[in-house]
Amino acid sequence: MALQCGIFMTPYNPPSRTPRQVFDWAIDIARIADEAGYVDFMIGEHYTLGWENIPLPEAVIAACAQTTKQIRFAPMAHLLPYHDPATLAVRVGWLSQVMEGRYFLGVAPGGHHTDAILHGFENLGELPPRQLEALHLMERIWEGKPFLEKGKYYQAGFPGPDTMPEYWVDIAQNGPFGGRKKLEIAVTALSMNSKSMEFAGSRDYSPISFFGGTPQMKAHWETWSKAMEAAGHTPERKRFRVARDVFIADTDAEAxxxxxxSGLAQTWRSYLKEIYVKFGLFNGIIQDSGKDVTPESLDEDFLAEHVVLCGSPETVIEKIETLADKVGGWGQLVYNQHDSLDDPKPWEESLRRLAQEVCPKVRMPNMDAA
Structure with a gap:
């Protein structure tokens, strides 16, 4: 099985970009990625983050569907504590039917304090139990069987013959396209000891690992696969997605x-580096590099060599294969999107080359193994 390509639009556009600019940029990315052969296109959901400003991924998905043919889309992820589960369950099911198989679902409890404050929560610790209850009610709604339930945080139900008014109502069938079993659900993870991977494995959800070095990647796979096995499921490496920053050009020097x-460098310079330092996310990458440096002292040369898959197609293939030999194989390399509105051509070329010149040639180990 050849290594697949996906794309993740967080979106990582600077706060100076308008919502219309970000929206139009997403449509351009989807068209390019679809033409290039990308399999999945994932779109973040955040409410207060200037660098990650897409509070309504469904709108982007619906618009992109009109200009693409093959690529699948997912909100990655709906932050469940901030939604009414009954309403969201119907919207997810309806949109998956509109997309006719080109849709999957990402779920998360919400990881940014400012988003939590916007919704009236004082701390992030309040959110995970709400996510579990929301999922429970969404699953019941997707079953389409009559019920009424009031939980600790939410309430929901599904109408049936005994709850009709004085006339018959034909109930819309807004469950997932092809039935619930056909709806893939995915979960992202970043930190080393991510509870999200245990949560995903226990429910047979697909894992997406954001890169933080080989120790973190190994931990994500091991946590997910153990939780899968404990729940009676078979973990498959082809379901494991790895999200990376990428920049490809003719030569290493040109890349x-x-x-x-590029906008990629600007994101790291102005936004991501501070976050990675604060939360210790560079530690595994520094360990892999063998460099005697501190997270605070990392420069753009280090980023180009050890954080970004930067180089010619041949160099990027070598970097991917070296990493895969250390941590085991995975099924999809997810290209993180960054702002390139001011100079889009080099980024577009890099995007196409990953799908057409790199991924088809990568030797990926353990793809037939659990």
Whole structure:
């Protein structure tokens, strides 16, 4: 099985970009990715983050569907504590039917304090139990069987013959396209000791690992696969997605030159580096590099060499294969989107080359193994 390509639009556009610019940029990315052969396109959901400003991924998905043919879409992820589960269950099911199989679902409890404050929560610890209750009610709604339930946080139900008014109502069939078993649900993870991977494995949800070095990648796979087995499921490496930053050009020198002037470099310079330092997310990457450096001292040369898959197609293939030999195989490399509105051509070329010149040639181990 060849390594698949996906794309993740967080979106990582600077706060100076307008919502219309971000929206139009997403449609451009989807079209390019679809033409290039990408399999999945995932779109973040955040409410207060200037660098990650898409509070309504469904709108982006619906718009992108009109200009694409094959690529699948997912909100990645709906932050369940901030939604009414009954309403969201119907919207998810309805949109999956509109997409006719080109839809899957991402779920999360919400990981940003400012989003929590917007919704009236004082701390993030309040959110995980709400996510579990929301999922429970959404699953019941997707069954389409009559019920009424009032939980600790939410209430929901599904109408039936005994709850009709004085006339018959034909109930809309807004469950997932092809039935609940056909709806893939995915979960992302970033930190080393991610509870999200245990949660995903226990429910047979697919894992998406954001890169933080080989120790973290190994931990994500091991946690997910053990939870899968404990729940009676078979973990398959082809379901394991790995999200990376990528910049490809004709030569290593040209790729580095273009990277340093790109929106990708700007994101790390102005936004991501501080977050990675604060939460210790560089530690595994530094360990892999063998460099005697501190997270605070990392420069853009380090980013180009050890954080971004930066180089010619041949160099990027080598970097991917070296990493895969250390941690085991995975099924999809997810290209993180970054702002390139001011100079889109180098980024578009890099995006296409990953799908057409790199992923088909990567030797990925353990793809037939659990």
């Amino acid at each position: 580095k030159r273009l990277f340093l002037k």
